[in-house]
Amino acid sequence: MRFSYFLLFFLSVLFSTFILTSAETIDHNWWQTALIYQIYPRSFKDSNGDGIGDLNGITEKLPYLKKTGVDAIWMSPIFLSPMRDIGYDITDYREIAPEYGNMDDFQILVKTAKELDIRVILDFVPNHTxxxxxxxxxxxRREPGYEDYYVWADGIPDPNMPDVQKPPSNWVSNFRGSAWQYSEERGQYYLHQFTIGQPDLNYREPRVHEEIxxxxxxxxxQxxxxxxxxxINMLYEARPEDFGGRYPDEPRTGIPGTTPDDYNYLKHIYTRNxxxxxDVVYSWRELLNEYTKMHGEHKLxxxxxxxxxxxxxxxxxxxNRDGxxxxxFAFLGDIHNTSNAYDIKLVIDKWMTYMPSGKTANWVNGNHDQSRLATRHGSDRVDAMNMLALMLPGIAITYQGEELGMTDGYVSWQDTRDPQACDTDPVHYALSSRDPERTPYHWDSSDHAGFSDTTGRTWLxxxxxxxxxxxxxxxxxxxHYTFYKDLASIRKKNATRYGDLETKAISESILVVNRLLPGSPGIVGIxxxxxxxxxxxxxxxxxxPEKMxxxxxxxxxxxxxxxxxSKAxxxxxxHCAVVFETLTNCC
Structure with a gap:
């Protein structure tokens, strides 16, 4: 009896110790100050000479990213796709696009990245396929179980032509024109908020949730x-049953110069936010939490x-629920090449004010949908914007090439690949095209910039x-690169990771960012x-402290x-961006 008691006690202590140890070994914090580098796979590095970047090319360049100070890479979609929207139109979420490689290549990439202590983050496209x-x-085909996987609707009679069916509502695609496309086979319209080849999934169907x-x-x-x-904010649309059985028309914005085919012609009150x-995001967070416990690292x-x-x-x-x-995107939309120090301080302070207590901030200087940093702001502000993103608290996201100050490339109408531009015309396409910021990475001055050894043309x-x-x-x-690399190193200092933030606009042209932590040297960016x-x-x-x-x-x-x-x-x-460290500990 006594033996059984002690055995039970021993097992309970062992179990408790295991649980405690497991909880302690989970890396919950890696992401909160992570430097995340966005890779546009098609344009990063071509390993096989076909003019298209690929997974093996990314693997080849991981040591460069490690040397730079990157903590994680986020790759734009690598999944099987007809590539009408360059991978954002996914045929199979579980297959790799053959031009990028295969699952073996992906597993080698993940293994190599982990050996270098670099995390791999994937682009996930849940709104449409x-x-x-x-x-x-x-x-x-209305196969059982799949009937309502997408947003389908009957057309409505045209009052001027009774035999003609109009789209179910006036909703407009992001890429211009009606967001509804008629399927002859099914005899209904389907919703596509992007290209015709990207039908919207129906999140009011429970089976879709489980599939995703x-x-x-x-x-x-993996x-x-x-x-x-x-x-993410386009997952749901208004329910027709709340509007007399049909999808409601969206009101006009009144923006001068827009036409009914333009996305900005309407206020998207029934298709966004x-x-x-x-609740869907919170449910995905709960799923990721399961894997956080299993894999011993926070899943971002x-x-x-x-x-x-x-x-x-x-x-x-x-x-009650984490998300x-x-x-x-404040650095993309609210700061321009004419913004002064007061403007920039207000943009920073706004996010820090709105952000809930205990949450993690993030700062994005660019991505594959926006003109490159050096083109938007001018090359004389590249260092300033990179310094702000890497010195402010939280996560910093860098789009490939912005550590060099790469600029947008010129892409002719004939070479244009972006469907957002292809849906316009040879005169206006450049106003819509995202191809200029997607041109290949500049590794060196050799043919094709070291991106590819193809004897032909690169994809852009x-x-x-x-x-x-x-x-x-x-x-x-x-x-620009050596400064960026120094910033990435400074970012790992205690004051920059954990210190309090103070932003101060000394004048219209001078902005100061302080990161101060008691017991550590302070970091000051000007x-x-x-x-x-x-x-x-x-x-x-x-x-x-006085001396820096x-x-x-x-x-x-x-x-x-x-x-x-001296600080005095x-x-x-x-046009200088400079960082100081105090010679004595702060506070």
Whole structure:
């Protein structure tokens, strides 16, 4: 009896110790200060000479990313696709597109990345599939169980032509024209908020939820560390039963110059930001939490939505349920090449004010849908914007090439691949095209910029300036890349990871960012946005120690690394972005 008691006691202690140890070994914090590098696979590195970037090319360049200081890579879609929207039209969520490689190549990539302590994050596209997807083909045929996988609706009679059916509503696609396409085989319209080849899944069908969760499980089982979720705020549409049995028309915006075919012609009150979306995100977070426990690392989820900050903040959670990290696009939409220090400070402060207590911020300087940083802001602000993204609290996301200050390339109408541009015309396509920011990466000044050894053409033409603007030329000396690499190293210091944030606009042209942590040297970043040299006096910052040394300098700075200075006299040259570290501990 006594033996049984002690055996039971021993087993309970052993079990408790196992649970405690397992909980302690989970890396919950890797992502909260992660530097995430977005790779557009088609344009990063071509390993087989076909002019298209691929998985083996990414694997080949992982040591470069490790040397740079990257913590995780996020890859734009690599799944089987007819590539009408360059991978965002997915035929099979569980298959790799053959031009990118195969599952063996993917597993080698993940294994190599883990050996280098780099996490792999996948792009997840839940709003729509390709119209070549097996799910869609079955839904067209009304196969049992698949009838309602997509958003189907009958047309409505045209009052002027009784025998003609009009689309179910006036909804407009992001890529222009009606968001409804008629299927002769099914005899109904289907919704596509992007291209005709991207039918919207129906999230009011429970089977769709389970299918999507199985996709998440599949890739988590392959060892990925999380997902970036595409177009999350478009998952749900208004229910026809709430509007007399038909889909409601959306009201006009009244924006001058827009036509009924333009997306901005309408206010998208019935097709974006519906409240049901948040519960889906919270349910995915719960699924990822299961894998966090199994794999011993936090599984990250970041959501993409262009929406008001009040809507974005809800993705973090609702107080009772955790959610995702919503992408902060303020640097893309609210800061321009004419923004001054006051403007930038307000943009930073706005996100930090709205963000719920205890959550993690993030800063995005670019992506595959936006003109490159150097083109939007000018090359003289590349260092400033990179410094802000990497010095501010939370996650920093860098789009490939922005560590070099790569600019948009020129893509002719004949070479255009982006469906958003192809749906226009040879005169206006450049206003819509996203191809310029997707041109191949500049590794060196050799043929095809070291991106490919093809004897033919690369899938998109290279930017004309690749001979002078490339990684090889920036590996040493004062360059955008060496400054970026120094920033990535500074980012791992205690003050930058855990310290309090203070932003201060000294004037219209001088912005100061302080990261201060008691017991650690403080980190101070200063940006001079003007075209004249200035002297900055930080004596009013009483918690800041007196003596500092330069630890990183941008291309336009006259100061040298290691130079000691007083906080009362800091000479900052025109367009300079510079980082100091205090010579004594803060506070």
């Amino acid at each position: 390709s119209n070549e997807s097996d799910w869609f083909l079955r839904s067209v 969760k199985q996709v998440l499980r599949f890739w988590l089982d 060892g990925v560390s999380g997902f970036r979720v595409d177009a 519906l409240k049901e979306t948040y 989820m970041m959501t993409e939505a262009y929406a008001d900050v009040s809507d974005l903040i809800k993705y973090y959670g609702n107080g 995702a990290v919503p992408f902060n 033409p290279l930017a004309d300036n690749y001979v002078t603007l490339n990684l090889a030329k920036q590996l040493s000396g004062r360059s 940006v001079n946005l003007s075209d004249r040299d200035q002297v900055v006096n930080l004596s009013s910052l009483r918690l800041l 040394a330069v630890v990183a300098t941008g291309v336009d700075c006259s100061l040298d690394k290691g130079m000691p200075l 006299y800091l000479p900052i040259s025109a």
